[in-house]
Amino acid sequence: MYLGYVAKRFAIMLLVIFLAVSINFALPRMMPGDPIQAELSQVMASGSGSGDITAMVKSYQARFGLDQPVWHQYLAYWQQVFSLDLGYSLVNYPEKVNSAILNGLPWTLSLLGFATLISFSVGTILGGLIGWPRTPRFVANLGSGVVLLSSVPYFLIGMVLLYVFAIVLKWFPAGGGMPFGLNAGFNFETIRGVLWHGTLPALSIILAEIGAWAIGMRGMLVSVLGEDYISLAEAKGNRPGRILTRYGMRNALLPQMTRLALALGHIVSGAVLVEVIFSYPGIGFRLYQAIQTKDYFVLQGIILLLSVSIAIAMFVLDLIYPLIDPRITARGR
């Protein structure tokens, strides 16, 4: 039963990756215009290049295999993907796309990982408090305010935070990943600098996400509090606080945990725009720069990374689901 389920999920993951790679291959080729021609003309126009443009286009086309038949290019693209060679950046040549991604990844992963865990913990506790009838009125009202805040897109919150705390009050830096000119190393200075620069980006994600976690927790807690074992616990004379934490929130936590796993799966694509607002040197900021400068191969490389990482994360999550909640395989989903 479990094996059949795993096989089916695995097939879906392969299908998604296949589609993502194919779309990544096909879209630029379906569009009108020749990116290489356009790119080179731009380089020429800006005066930073010289030489015969037609010959250069030819040689570039040969270099990227664009003079071959389409199916040939398609197979070559797959070969490239399998050998994890995503080519060079057009703008920052000779930087490789791989190294562009690898430079950004640690920043994004640590920022998002930290922000997700914090907002999960705070939001879950907050949701528990809102859903609990004995919670003081003002706490519940405060909670509703935070929930409303969560409907505002996170990068807009980031802009306000940036203005208030970095421009007006000057408590935090306005951008970057660490103090300018600092030699990175494993020491107190570096860690302090990274944390200092990461505070505002993290805070804007946290403020926007807390509400979503709180809503989920509140919904689950309300339905759990209607269960018979809660009445039994009350009849046995347990203290209300104990009923909330031990009987209520503990049972409401399971769906929250699966949603946490899901959120961690989306961690790479999570907060592109926050990175843009704060010029944070992660994957998202790199994606933005690639869009701005039409850096084709970096753009494709990052998007491929996003698609594949989500596909794999979903698969892993599907593997874990039945272990947490046996009803899923039993229903033969």
Add this chain to the structure above:
Amino acid sequence: MRNLLAAIGAELARNRTLLAGVVLLGIIIAVAILGPLLIDPSHAKVGATIPRSPPNGQHWLGTDGQGRDVFTALLLAMPQTLKIGLIAGLISLSVGVALGLIAGFSGGIVDTVIRLFSDVMMTIPGIAILVLVASNVREMTVELMAVIVACLSWMVATRTIRAQTLSLRERGYVQIARLNGSSELKLIFVEVLPNLLPFIASSFVIAVSNAMLATIGLEALGLGPQSELTLGMTIYWAQFYGAIVRGMWWWWGPPIILISLIFIGLMLASAGMDGFVNKRLRSD
């Protein structure tokens, strides 16, 4: 029809969250429709005013770095942004309802294919495809933006409608109609579709909200309609010209407030409808 209106009125009177959302959205839509009629659109052109002046008697919300009057630009941008949300919401809802009904009613291989397709589409990150398409299109327009966003947001509606169709088609009254010899088409349109209305309404609000979120995100990345005024593009230009660092709060502040109000209105409406839809479920 009158019954339906009366039912909606009674629900609004009881459901304060829904009422708040509907009133807020109503005000926003009214401003978006009436606003552009009351102002002189030429003030929103680049270079129409003295750039970078803070709010004053003549320019209520100041002027931006390119010499647009911010107040005028916002009034012109609002209907555009709402238009993207509405078109994208309508398209993705129609696709969702159609596919959901077909999948729910026919079952078998058709159902499997539709479900697999929407599962796969849900896994491929929308922003990836959006970035690829948007960065490859020559000239982005408001309408094209709406279509692109809609192509990637029909899955939620499909799932909701399919699940509801599956449960509705086994209900007693549908079975009786079937035994009475009603055709499948008549079953769908007369028996099932009217009962799906609350779900369709709440799916619509969610679809519009998701579409606008995706749109504003794309626009803020610089992939929106460069030559048109929308709320997202205003944010993008403000960000592009460093309005935050230069302390020009009147340039980026007002669009943020407007966008926030729109999303808060949509969330209140959606939360209110959720209570309504679930109550129906409970009383059934």
